[in-house]
Structures are given as structure tokens and as C-alpha cells.
Amino acid sequence: NAGVTQTPKFQVLKTGQSMTLQCAQDMNHNSMYWYRQDPGMGLRLIYYSASEGTTDKGEVPNGYNVSRLNKREFSLRLESAAPSQTSVYFCASSDPGMWDQPQHFGDGTRLSIL
Amino acid sequence: LAKTTQPISMDSYEGQEVNITCSHNNIATNDYITWYQQFPSQGPRFIIQGYKTKVTNEVASLFIPADRKSSTLSLPRVSLSDTAVYYCLVGDEAGRRALTFGSGTRLQVQP
Numbered sequence: 001n002a003g004v005t006q007t008p009k010f011q012v013l014k015t016g017q018s019m020t021l022q023c024a025q026d027m028n029h030n031s032m033y034w035y036r037q038d039p040g041m042g043l044r045l046i047y048y049s050a051s052e053g054t055t056d057k058g059e060v061p062n063g064y065n066v067s068r069l070n071k072r073e074f075s076l077r078l079e080s081a082a083p084s085q086t087s088v089y090f091c092a093s094s095d096p097g098m099w100d101q102p103q104h105f106g107d108g109t110r111l112s113i114l
Numbered sequence: 115l116a117k118t119t120q121p122i123s124m125d126s127y128e129g130q131e132v133n134i135t136c137s138h139n140n141i142a143t144n145d146y147i148t149w150y151q152q153f154p155s156q157g158p159r160f161i162i163q164g165y166k167t168k169v170t171n172e173v174a175s176l177f178i179p180a181d182r183k184s185s186t187l188s189l190p191r192v193s194l195s196d197t198a199v200y201y202c203l204v205g206d207e208a209g210r211r212a213l214t215f216g217s218g219t220r221l222q223v224q225p
Contacts, residue, residue: 004157035215042201042215043158059214090157102148105157 002026006091006106013081013113021076021109023091031094032074033103034058034066036087043090049074081113118202123220132189134219136202139183147178147185150201152218158201162187189221197223 007022025032030051035043035058045058049068063085065077074093078085088110092103119137126132138147146165150158162169164176164185175188189196199218 040217042217044215092157102150102160102163103158105159107155107157 004091004093004104004106006109008109010110013111015082015113017081019078019081021089023075023106024073025093026072027093027104029093029095032068033092034076035090035092036060037090038087046076083113085111086113087111118204118216120202120216120219122217125222125224126192127224128193129191132192132221134187134200135184137184138204141182141204145204147176148203149176149187150203152199152201192223194223194225197221
């Protein structure tokens with residue numbers, strides 16, 4: 001049971017390059033999320049998708065776009081990478097409305113922008 | 115979303131019980147309280163969730179007073195492998211809305 005799978009695990013970009021982070025879940029969850037975590041900090045929400053076909057901005061959406069490709073997959077795109085976007089990116093999924101159904105996280109993508 | 119406040123760090127020794135208290139004064143009627151654990155280089159992992167009174171599972175206990183303005187995560191007999199960052203979150207039906215993570219409590223367990 002893979003859970004939430006993120007690719008790639010590591011990536012180095014140059015300023016101005018574009019990049020798409022991939023996320024897939026095999027738990028048939030309706031909701032999916034993208035967070036970023038800067039060193040020594042908690043996670044901050046970038047975008048989320050409450051259900052297939054919908055996306056909403058989170059706390060720090062600037063510089064990012066997302067696509068909910070289908071129920072399983074939710075991608076995050078950096079159109080023009082900036083050094084301030086150096087961070088660890090986590091994808092999560094959940095089944096909202098169900099008591100005792102928390103968010104399940106992937107192991108992250110470590111992104112460095114030079 | 116209700117803001118949470120928890121200690122930045124705590125130290126303990128193997129075999130001791132650890133209690134981490136989280137303050138959430140503005141918790142809403144429909145909000146649940148959820149705790150996550152995060153090891154270095156990994157995503158957060160669900161520990162326990164509750165609405166009121168006490169909840170216990172194989173990993174931890176969660177104590178919530180009647181006014182629900184705080185909660186306490188209790189880890190019995192910690193081991194070195196419990197060294198991690200612990201996050202307290204408050205939200206409306208875990209997963210219905212994206213959760214707000216604070217800075218968490220960094221627990222260091224010594225031998």
C-alpha cells in the first residue's frame with residue numbers, strides 16, 4: 001500500500017526555470033493538498049483540492065499553479081522558480097467528512113533553487 | 115481557523131511520560147483537535163484526534179477539558195525513537211479544510 005507518492009524526491013533548479021511536482025494517492029481520497037515547509041518551520045498550505053475538478057488557494061499561493069488531473073493525481077507547478085521557493089514540498093490527501101480520517105502525507109520533494 | 119500555541123521544545127528521558135499541552139482559545143464548535151508527529155526528512159504522521167474528554171489509542175492519549183480551549187498529548191514511556199516534532203492542529207472535520215500547522219514542539223528524548 002503506497003499511500004501518497006511524490007516525485008521527484010530531490011531537485012535543483014536555476015532561477016527562472018519551470019518545474020512540475022507530481023503527487024499521486026492510491027487511497028481513493030477526495031481531497032488533496034500541497035504544503036511547503038521551510039527550515040525549522042511548520043507546514044504552510046499552498047493550494048488544495050477539496051474534490052476532483054476543484055482547486056482553492058491556501059496561505060501562500062503566489063508563484064504556484066496546480067492541476068487536479070484526476071481523483072488520484074494533484075500536481076504543483078512553479079512557472080518561474082525563485083530562490084525564495086527553496087523548500088520541502090509535501091503533498092497530502094484525505095477523505096473529508098469522515099470522523100477519524102486524518103491527512104496522509106508523502107515524504108516530500110526537496111527543492112533547491114539557485 | 116483557530117490558532118494554536120504550544121511549547122517550542124521539550125526534553126525528556128527514556129521511559130518517562132511526556133505531556134505536551136496545546137492552547138487553542140478560539141476553537142470553534144465544529145473543530146476537532148488533531149496531533150501529528152514529524153521525523154526529519156519525512157512527512158507528518160497522524161497520531162491521535164479528539165473532540166472532547168479523553169481519547170486513547172495504541173500510541174498516545176489525548177486529554178481535552180470541558181471548555182476545549184486546550185488539549186494535552188500524553189506519550190507514555192517515551193523511547194529515543196519518539197524524538198520528533200509534534201504538531202497540534204485544530205480544524206473542522208479533519209481533512210474537510212486544509213489544516214493550519216504552527217511551528218510545533220520539538221521533543222528530544224535522551225537515553
